[in-house]
Amino acid sequence: MEDIVTPRPAASPAASVNDRSSGKISETWWRTQSATMALLKHAYRKIGDAEAELARREARIRTLEKLALTDELTGLYNRRGFLAEFRRDMKRMQRLGEEGGLLILLDLNKFKQINDCHGHLAGDKALQLISRTLLKLIRDTDTVARLGGDEFVLFLSNTAENDGQEKAIQIRETLNSLFLKSQGRKIPLETSMGIAYCKTGTDFETVYDLADAALYADKNLP
Incomplete structure (x- = not known):
């Protein structure tokens, strides 16, 4: 009676690379990804800070415009x-x-x-x-x-x-x-x-x- 042989699943390309290079390429890839994500987070934070500063400046401009047109004591128009x-x-x-x-x-x-x-x-x-x-x-x-x-x-x-x-x-x-x-x-x-x-x-x-x-x-x- 012949032995039944269960086929082994094909190794993924990443796994093959891992096997061949003892994990060095995988480690480099993760470091690159982490650095990229850190840069993206930093960029998004900078964009958010810039948008917040723009909103603050616009609010200050609106406040100054209102002060220029209103009477401080009564709040009516001047x-x-x-x-x-x-x-x-x-x-x-x-x-x-x-x-x-x-x-x-x-x-x-x-x-x-x-x-x-x-x-x-x-x-x-x-x-x-x-x-x-x-x-x-x-x-x-x-x-x-x-x-x-x-x-x-x-x-x-x-x-x-x-x-x-x-x-x-x-x-x-x-x-x-x-x-x-x-x-x-x-x-x-x-x-x-x-x-x-x-x-x-x-x-x-x-x-x-x-x-x-x-x-x-x-x-x-x-």
């Missing part, structure tokens, strides 16, 4: 930011064929007296209270800014003149009902206001001068 929004609104209204909007100037009466009698911190709180209230009263399409000191400006875009005047009355009545709490006392706040309607295409300086004249007249009413 004059520069407001002008940019006003001109953008004008272009949009002109493109869409909208009629115009209402510019409102207002300032806080007796602001110096509040600072002198109750301290500058109370004056700052008064400005912040007015700012928060104005933001609650306007639409997302409207713009409000602090021009400086106690002077604020609003632009009600795409607003009919009569509707704008009614809104201005509401804003003034709301602001004049505010009280500032300071050292256990309630300090009533009162504002003066000037408004001017501007048709699409009107430049800011023209409509500002009209509203400023109206504000001056309101402040000097007997």
